[in-house]
Amino acid sequence: MKLLRHLAVLAFAAGTAIAHAATIGYIYVGPEKDYGYNTSMDLGRKFVEKNIPGTKTLHVENIPETAEVEKVMERMIKQGGASIIFATSYGYLDYAIALGKKYPKVAFLHAGGLKTGDNVGTYWANSDDAMYLAGMAAGAVSKSGKLGFIAAFPIPQVVRSINAFTLGAQAMNPNATTTVVWTGGWLQPPKEAEATNSLADAGIDVIGEQVDSPMTIAQTAEKRGIYMVGKDVDVSKLAPKAVLTGASWNWGPTMLKLTKEIQAGKWKPSHVRGDLKDGTVVLDPFGPAVPEGVRKTVLAKKDDILKDKFIVWSGPMTGQDGKAILPAGTRMPMEQLESMNFFVKGVVGTVQ
């Protein structure tokens, strides 16, 4: 079924991709309509298509992080005529690097990797600032001081979110803890529902999350009468009482800029990183459960972040085991940040 869909997309592309200088291929790890991570990437694709007349995009969904993605990329290039490829999932990196060597004239852009090639660059946006601010709201609203976090896999980008969320909560309540539950999959609605129930039963009253779609966790939290903080896409309309705020993506401008650079021949592969400041990451509107005073404190901190007066990843910082990670007055280097494999103090759970 999946294969048929790919073939249909590519057959269509092969027949019509003559007139345009640039055809861009997009590959998603889950359904494009997941109301989460893949939807956010697809919104970026539509933004590029709309803003560069004559540019055409191909996209395939549900491609696992295996050798299958290499075949899909190759088909996009050979049959679809793609000259730019957005490989939007973490595990696609090595395949993009390998294909980059094979197709030197194609530009590859990987979401969030730490390796580049002669024609392979990465793009990402750091959600940490927004997750920290959302954590502040979570820490302030929580009555028990016990927060939860439901996450797919312990990769650095997720570990960073958990830590930033916890640090934000502790800024409002120094005793706040975050209990982590791993689901072992990017899209596992039944497990996400039961994980939310388990955390609620354990007396946890606010849940953060980083799975592909925030839908299930938001709606289960609403059903259980607890709160949640969203990620990737704003789900407040699905759970108006439960959603406190969230950290959403806005990939369009970054993807547009990169595409224009490549088309103009001015692109050099590098690690492009956006954040709250340039608008690639957005702090979602507050829900009704966040009191006025808390909103003001959070927004004041946001202002500090935008003006570089406050940096989330700065010392002093203590690890889960109580040992110092960063001395006071120092900033965490990018390499340490992007390969993070430890929890800060107050996180309950294991990085496996």
Next chain:
Amino acid sequence: MADTLLQGLPVSALRSAAPLLLVLLGECLTQRVGRINLGVEGQMLVGAVAGYGVTAVSGQPWLGMVAGAAAGALLSAVYALLTVAARADQFASGLAVLMLGFGVSAYAGSGLVGLRIEGFALGAGGTTPTLWLAVALVPLIGLWLYGTRTGLVWRAVGESPPAASAAGITPWKVIVAGIAAGGVLSGLGGAALSIDHTRTWAEGMTAGRGLIAVGLVIVARWNPWLTLPAALLFGLAEALSLRLQAGGSAVPAHLLHTLPYLASLVVFAVTCARLKGGGGPEALRAVFAR
């Protein structure tokens, strides 16, 4: 930690098990009449999407459950056509139905993502109506299969269609009924998952639960009464793997995620070693002999 772990664990296990239990009961009946339907995963998916869509439009979760059952039955009719009318290989037919269900549900569901549904209200201790429905069906189906004449006829066909035929039964009708029952119940299981358990439609959201049900039928020894412990075994292991983490356990999550499969495997191995000859309906063996 022990407190938070045990508190609500039984209900949690039941919640995780309920959609699976419905599918398991259905597949149990299908296999009882001599067919192994690998397509239940696809039937579960169309049940989930139809149930979610109808609930979103009508605001009536029970109507959604009915729609889910109907969608599951519709897809199982394809399986019946292939394996009974066209005499196609049942494993290949099952896989075809699975892929058809995956594709159809993804297509139908793409417009439904992000709709808000109310679903069912929570009952005592976090229980839900679909949980009670699944549990109540176990004795009903168990009593029916072992205590009624029709149940006897179904079992007879599952043991030997030629013998049943000689006794004046029309085997193909019973086989189609068994496949249909499987379709209704797996559609219900899917609808319970989307309407009640997650209140979400997401592509491929069953994540292998249908195929797990096919395997758990063996663990349940093709006995409706034993589907409850078999499904609970899986639900308990899954609930435990999440609850141990929620309770702050230091056991690695990767290890915990293997629990449901590990537990099923162990029970499977133990019961197979003890019961010589497998204990399944005889006609199922003909599948392998062909």
